[in-house]
Amino acid sequence: MSVPPPSPQLKRTPLHALHVALGAKMVPFAGYEMPEQYPAGIIKEHLHTREHAGLFDVSYMGQAMLSGGDPARALERLTPADLVGLRDGQMRYALLLNDSGGIKDDFMAARLPNERALFLIVNAATRDADFAFIAERSKGSAQLLPQSRALLALQGPKAEAVLARHAKGVENLGFMKIGRVTVAGAPAILSRSGYTGEDGFEISLEEADAERVARALLGENEVLPIGLGARDSLRLEAGLCLYGHDIDETTSPIAAGLSWTIGKRRKLAADFPAAELLMTELFQGTKRKRVGLRLHDKILACEGGKIVDANGKAIGRVTSGGFGPSVGAPIAMGYVDVAFAADGTELSLMVRDAACVATVVPMPFVPHRYKKSQGR
Amino acid sequence: MESGETRYSESHEWIRAQNGAATVGITSYAAEQLGDVVFVELPRVGKRFAKGGQVAVVESVKAASEIYAPVDGEVTETNSALSAAPAKVNADPEGAGWFFRMKLMEGAQLGALMTKDQYTEFVKGL
Known part of the structure; x- marks a missing residue:
C-alpha cells in the first residue's frame, strides 16, 4: 500500500490541542488541520453517533452576520431561498447561486429572535469567495461581518438529553430553529440542525469558550468525539450533498434534487439568479x-x-x-x-x-x- | 535468515516463511494508516505472481489499497475468515489478519526484505 505525503502549513481550530490530546489522527481539510478519526475509528464513531451522541468540531465553517436595513432581501438576489419569510428563530438551508444558476455554495441562513441581522454559516473551502461575493453584491444594502467563532455539532439520539444537562430549554427548540442560549456557562448561538440525518444541535461559540464547552459535553457518558471520516459517512447515508463533490458551480440545483430550497414566493416571482433557466428545468426536467x-x-x-x-x-x-x-x-x-x-x-x-x-x-x-x- | 522470522517490504507487507511456504499480510503500520478495513479482495488459490505484482486489494473506509507480492510465489491458501470479518486486519494485522499463504519460488528473495528492526526504522523515516 502507499502512504500519502505530509501536508503544508495548516490553520488550527480552537480545539486543536484537545483533538491531539484525545489521540486524533490529524489530516489536512480545507486549509485546516482536522481530526480524521479518533482512536475508536471511523466505523465505531459513525455507529456511536447513530446510537448515542457524537461531538464534531466544525469550526472550519465560515460564520458571518449580514446586517443592514433588510439583509434578507439583499441576500435573496443571490439565492432562490425565501429568506424574507424567515421568522424569528428560524433557520433555512439555502443555495448561493452564480449568475448562470450554478451552485457557488450551500449554506445556512437564520434569523435570530428579535435581531435584524441574518446569521450565515458557509463551507470552509468556499468561505472567502462567498463572503467576497456576498459583500460585493449587497454593497449599499447590507453589510457582511465575518465572525471568528468556533462551531461544535452534537449529533445523535442522545444529543438532546446530553445538552439539556448544560443548557436550558433545549427540548423546546424544534428542528431548524435557532436562538441565543447559554451552554455550559458560555454564550452560544444554538440551532437544532446538523449533517448526519440524526437529531442534534450546532453550537456556535466564542473561540475562547470552545474547549471548555467541548470538554463538558465530552464528559458525558453518551458522547464520543467524531472525526471527519465518520462525518462524511454519516452525511452520505443521510443523502446530503457535500459541496465541491456532489454539487459545484456547474451543478443545477434542479439536477441536484435541491429544488425544494426554492421558496414558493420566489418561484412565483422568478426573481433569483438564472430564474428563467431554472424554472424551465423545474418544469421540463434536466x-x-x-x-x-x-x-x-x-x-x-x-x-x-x-x-x-x-x-x-x-x-x-x-x-x-x-x-x-x-x-x-x-x-x-x-x-x-x-x-x-x-x-x-x-x-x-x-x-x-x-x-x-x-x-x-x-x-x-x-x-x-x-x-x-x-x-x- | 531464520525459519519463522518475519520480513517486511517497503510497501508495508509482512511475510513469514517456514519450510518453503510463507504467510503474507499487511503491517500494523499499514493497517493503522488504512483505518477500518471493510473489504479484502483475496487472490485465487493457485494464482502465481512475481515479486511486486498486485495480489490483493484491501478497502478501508478511507481508501482502496493494492497489496503487492513481497516475493515470487504461488497462492496455496487464503484467509477466508476475512470476508466475513475484515476488522481482523485492524485488530491483529500481523496475526489473525493474515491475507494468504504461498509456496515460495525463490527463497533467496526473502533475504532482500527488511528485518523487523529495519522496517521499524524505515517507518520512522516516513
Whole structure:
C-alpha cells in the first residue's frame, strides 16, 4: 500500500490541542488541520453517533452576520431561498447561486429572535469567495461581518438529553430553529440542525469558550468525539450533498434534487439568479439527476468513477462513494442521465477498470430522525 | 535468515516463511494508516505472481489499497475468515489478519526484505 505525503502549513481550530490530546489522527481539510478519526475509528464513531451522541468540531465553517436595513432581501438576489419569510428563530438551508444558476455554495441562513441581522454559516473551502461575493453584491444594502467563532455539532439520539444537562430549554427548540442560549456557562448561538440525518444541535461559540464547552459535553457518558471520516459517512447515508463533490458551480440545483430550497414566493416571482433557466428545468426536467446507488459487490465506488449502462456507454459519474456503516454495504451518489434515474434501475459503476453492478435507490440510505417541531 | 522470522517490504507487507511456504499480510503500520478495513479482495488459490505484482486489494473506509507480492510465489491458501470479518486486519494485522499463504519460488528473495528492526526504522523515516 502507499502512504500519502505530509501536508503544508495548516490553520488550527480552537480545539486543536484537545483533538491531539484525545489521540486524533490529524489530516489536512480545507486549509485546516482536522481530526480524521479518533482512536475508536471511523466505523465505531459513525455507529456511536447513530446510537448515542457524537461531538464534531466544525469550526472550519465560515460564520458571518449580514446586517443592514433588510439583509434578507439583499441576500435573496443571490439565492432562490425565501429568506424574507424567515421568522424569528428560524433557520433555512439555502443555495448561493452564480449568475448562470450554478451552485457557488450551500449554506445556512437564520434569523435570530428579535435581531435584524441574518446569521450565515458557509463551507470552509468556499468561505472567502462567498463572503467576497456576498459583500460585493449587497454593497449599499447590507453589510457582511465575518465572525471568528468556533462551531461544535452534537449529533445523535442522545444529543438532546446530553445538552439539556448544560443548557436550558433545549427540548423546546424544534428542528431548524435557532436562538441565543447559554451552554455550559458560555454564550452560544444554538440551532437544532446538523449533517448526519440524526437529531442534534450546532453550537456556535466564542473561540475562547470552545474547549471548555467541548470538554463538558465530552464528559458525558453518551458522547464520543467524531472525526471527519465518520462525518462524511454519516452525511452520505443521510443523502446530503457535500459541496465541491456532489454539487459545484456547474451543478443545477434542479439536477441536484435541491429544488425544494426554492421558496414558493420566489418561484412565483422568478426573481433569483438564472430564474428563467431554472424554472424551465423545474418544469421540463434536466438531462441528468442526482441519485443514490447501492453496489451489489463488496467493492467501494469512488468519486469520479464512470457510470455506464449495460452496453458500457457512459451515462453518468459518481460524486461520492464509500462504505455505509449503518447500511452495512457500499453506497454512492452520483449523476445519471434521467432515463436511468428511476429507483430500481440497474447500471454499472467502473471501479479499477471493472464494471460493478449497482441499483438506483431512494435517498436517504438511512431514514432521517430529525426532531420535527409539533403543531406549527 | 531464520525459519519463522518475519520480513517486511517497503510497501508495508509482512511475510513469514517456514519450510518453503510463507504467510503474507499487511503491517500494523499499514493497517493503522488504512483505518477500518471493510473489504479484502483475496487472490485465487493457485494464482502465481512475481515479486511486486498486485495480489490483493484491501478497502478501508478511507481508501482502496493494492497489496503487492513481497516475493515470487504461488497462492496455496487464503484467509477466508476475512470476508466475513475484515476488522481482523485492524485488530491483529500481523496475526489473525493474515491475507494468504504461498509456496515460495525463490527463497533467496526473502533475504532482500527488511528485518523487523529495519522496517521499524524505515517507518520512522516516513
